[in-house]
Amino acid sequence: MKYRLEIMRQKDSTSEPYLQCIDYETDDCNTAVSTALSQINNNGNYKDINGNIVSHISWECSCLQKKCGACAMVINSKPRLACDTKLSECNINGVVKIEPLKKFPVVSDLTVDRSIMFENLKAINAWLSSEYRSDDKTNNTAYISSRCLQCGCCLEVCPNFYAGSEFFGTSVLAPMSRVITLSENEDLKAASKLYKKNYYSGCGKSLACKDVCPAKIDVDDLLVNSNAAAVWRIGFGKKKR
């Protein structure tokens, strides 16, 4: 099967972006976008449809099995993990358009600088202020919220998030859910305050973020739990020991 890859290229953070089209052939219906990108780079002799050699395409990857969030990019208009997106499934009439995530500054080609996500986690104090053990009751929420990849897909589709806004988006909801679930008393109060300011009050609850989350984090569930504990102060916030 032949695919037309339309890749948004950009030499560095200050240069103009342009679209480069490459015809890519594979018989394997499991070939992922990550495989195509690696192959084009490793081969070094691919030409675009105008006959120009394709220079090294910059993109990030690490685990290649949808467990690290490195390879998030926009594929046919949807934020996805390149290693978890098969060409055979994502193409539209054979065309696969590959762009960098748009809510972050481009470093080069498909590599973006997601530092703001980590800065936001720092700003919202995403850590346990005292020692807290999870137990039979809190384990499940703590587990689910620990699975967030910090990939940024949720931010891409969120109508209310932009870099620099006071609203931090679902990539802080997951880590904060663990903190809120496990914390007590003054620690819980402090965490709740920041949670309300930087997440709860800005979220429109459309759940667009849930649909795109590659880790399939149950945003509903975390929202209900965290709101109950942080905003309404009920439920597992008051643990019985």
Place this chain on the structure above:
Amino acid sequence: MESVNIIGAGLAGLSAAITLAQNGIKCNLFSLQPSERAQSVLAEGGINGALNTMGEDDCTENHYNDTMKGGVYLADPNAVDSLTQNAPDIIRMLQSIGVPFNTKDNEIVLRNFGGQKKKRTAYARSSTGKIIMNAMIDECRKYEKKGLVNRCSHHELIKLLIKNKKCFGVRIKDTYTGVINDYYGTVIAACGGMNGFFPEMITGTTQNSGEAAALMFSQGVEFSNLEMLQFHPTTIGIPNKRCLVTEAARGEGGRLFIERNGEKWYFMEEKYPELKNLMPRDVVSREMFFVRRMEDCSGEVYLDMTGLSEDVWQNKLSDLREEIIHYLGKDPKVLPIPVHEGIHYFMGGINTDERHSTNIKYLYAAGECTSQYHGANRLGGNSMLGAIYGGKRAALSVIEDNGFNEHPVFDMEICDDTPARYSVIIKIRDILLSSMGIVRNEQTLANAHSELSNFAAGEKLSEREKRRVSLAIAMITSAEQRKESRGAHYREDYPETDDKYKKIIVSAFKDGEVLTEFRQIPQRRVQK
């Protein structure tokens, strides 16, 4: 004290950073990508420690014995001693920073893992690494906000600042801007395994390119046990890599079989009635290799998990099941799945003593990039432990030794920094694979050695490529030197373990040449 420079932000790097911060010492935490993307997040099955919560009368001495035996007595006994004695505290520490280990009646439950007679592996379903990393990252963030940890992802180690066998700092490149800077201060290397020597054949991340190891080797840092590559018995092929089927699958009751004369033959159970499918990884991988070669056996080896209970699938291996269905289109609850050995772990690495010092003063190392804990074969669940405990131990040694007061200034000379070509990386990989597989012999090793030397002599190689060749030659030379079989190193021409070789092989790069020598392993100190 100047800020300490940590290279690598996986479990070992984070653990070192947290320990330094707890002692009020600042550090720079450099990594190619954020911690969330480090290989440590891939760990699945669990972390070992003799917590003795399962009523099996376990103790740290048992853990010590299993670890030494699993590594066929090549590990440093004093290092393993502190590792195993501290393991229960490490797991309790993790619990206290909110790691949701599987619990029953609010007490941590432990599972069986390979090479261990007692249940000793704490876990969070089948994503233990990810869940532990999440808590460690949050903990580290606390110190980041206090200004004690300076987290620098997208930063690559370009050079160690070494003079007269002392390391005064690191030269680091910001890969986003290309800007290069020197950072003076003691260094802890925590840069993970040498995955990048085996692209597409490994279960780990592409991020651990092996560049850091090759660089340090070329700068005179000694490495040991480089012949010891761990092949994990149960992996499946997915695009561009091998995907691990965690040992927990067998720990929870999965069974290996091959078809022999038309019937299922559970060969591990027949051959090893005590530990059965849970023999150490080197043994299982080798047996799989051998049974596939038998004339009356046919096809692949299969992992049969159809007998596992609903509870196991739901609460202990949920992520694994989803993963297998995703990649193989087969539900392991219903059908056995074909499995194959894959390169999984590097027991060898930077030669460190029990304090995590290297042969270069002010350079320490921890985590998978080092070699002291696992000897000739690592037990599952011991490496996260080794990374977390090792990072902590290295940081404590740094504090004890208290760094240096003055340092020479290093010139910013222009050096060849072109990336290694993929074709060269693959050439080196293929030569290594041709000789360093599960079964090895004199002839193929000698052939590989000369092929690699000829290749290096006949090509115009960049600096990065040359360094790779040197480290690869050290791997092959170590395998040639060890004329016995031990752990992961199996020589069909010397199938027995020979006490004469109960020594580590240390490799060093001096004046353009790779040198290797055998060194004694320290004696275990008398227990109080």
